[in-house]
Amino acid sequence: MTTVQRVRAEEDLRAKRLVELRAKRDEIVAAHGPWIGYNIDLAPGLSTMAQGLVGMAEARVKRIVQLVVDLSNRPLSQLRILDLGAHEAGFAIELARRGAEVVAIEARDGHVAKAEFVKEALGLDRLSIVQGNVRDVTSLVSSEFDIVLCLGLLYHLDGQGACALMHDLRRLTKLFAVVETQISLSDRASFSHDGQTYWGRPSPEVTTRPGAAVDVANAFWLTRPSLLNLLADAGYTSVLDCANPVIPALAAFRDHVTFVAAAGDKVDYLGLPDERWPEHIPPVAAPVQGLRWALIEGIRKRRGGGMDSAFVKRQR
Numbered sequence: 001m002t003t004v005q006r007v008r009a010e011e012d013l014r015a016k017r018l019v020e021l022r023a024k025r026d027e028i029v030a031a032h033g034p035w036i037g038y039n040i041d042l043a044p045g046l047s048t049m050a051q052g053l054v055g056m057a058e059a060r061v062k063r064i065v066q067l068v069v070d071l072s073n074r075p076l077s078q079l080r081i082l083d084l085g086a087h088e089a090g091f092a093i094e095l096a097r098r099g100a101e102v103v104a105i106e107a108r109d110g111h112v113a114k115a116e117f118v119k120e121a122l123g124l125d126r127l128s129i130v131q132g133n134v135r136d137v138t139s140l141v142s143s144e145f146d147i148v149l150c151l152g153l154l155y156h157l158d159g160q161g162a163c164a165l166m167h168d169l170r171r172l173t174k175l176f177a178v179v180e181t182q183i184s185l186s187d188r189a190s191f192s193h194d195g196q197t198y199w200g201r202p203s204p205e206v207t208t209r210p211g212a213a214v215d216v217a218n219a220f221w222l223t224r225p226s227l228l229n230l231l232a233d234a235g236y237t238s239v240l241d242c243a244n245p246v247i248p249a250l251a252a253f254r255d256h257v258t259f260v261a262a263a264g265d266k267v268d269y270l271g272l273p274d275e276r277w278p279e280h281i282p283p284v285a286a287p288v289q290g291l292r293w294a295l296i297e298g299i300r301k302r303r304g305g306g307m308d309s310a311f312v313k314r315q316r
């Protein structure tokens, strides 16, 4: 075969593959509806949604990949990652495409079918899609993961379920977990788990929606302090708030957080106790910030408190 013939044969093969892929994608759309989450390039000229379309979902994928790369400090090919409530597996697919071993858990048939199709189309041998309920995570997966992604999921569980999941996840995490979730801005309801009280608000779920809870009519959104306390109670030793990379449209939400929770070993220093986040911390600022803060500081001082009193040493 001449070089020209070989090039032509390769072109024909590529064109045939594109036609087959498009037909397969259209079959999935006919059976499960169009892709609603992530626009993923499948081949030159073919994407899950439409060529060149990007939005919040793609910005979130980029941000999480950056975070994983930065904080793991290891090549992706050396990482084992768990992605929970994976939806169409946009995060899992991109991490696997870059070489990580990824297990994605998702309950809904349609999302799983779409994720399986993209896995095949891109030849992602290191990606496993597991259909199941995240409540059963410890029986769905067999060993620990360097990184656990719990993105857009926790607020679709009831309070007890959210607590149980975080405790399960801590046992599965070697380096860190990323928890991106809605939080409650009010502490109108509470419940107890393992002797601790957590606050927040119930949130109704429409289980027929593709991004919603699969098994509860009412989920529970934890307050920020309660979520931070839960992460500590589960055994995550420090928690960072992901400020950059910023997604301005997402940053506008006061009730949305992305926490990175480290699965470390506890440090002891002078026998100091572990503190808990109080549900309410009256805000403090240096009096130079303006009249309001100067007045608050003055009142506190008169009552025997004030900023200086926070730095006073007390007997252990």
Ligand SMILES: C[S@@+](CC[C@H](N)C(=O)[O-])C[C@H]1O[C@@H](n2cnc3c(N)ncnc32)[C@H](O)[C@@H]1O
Pocket (backbone or CB within 6 Å): 084, 085, 086, 087, 088, 105, 106, 107, 108, 111, 132, 133, 134, 135, 151, 152, 153, 156, 210, 211, 212, 213, 214, 215
């Ligand atoms: C809001 S979407 C978030 C998807 C993705 N992780 C993200 O952050 O873009 C929630 C996903 O979790 C799935 N899900 C909800 N509850 C689940 C459960 N108990 N077990 C497994 N998947 C669940 C839903 O089907 C949906 O795909």
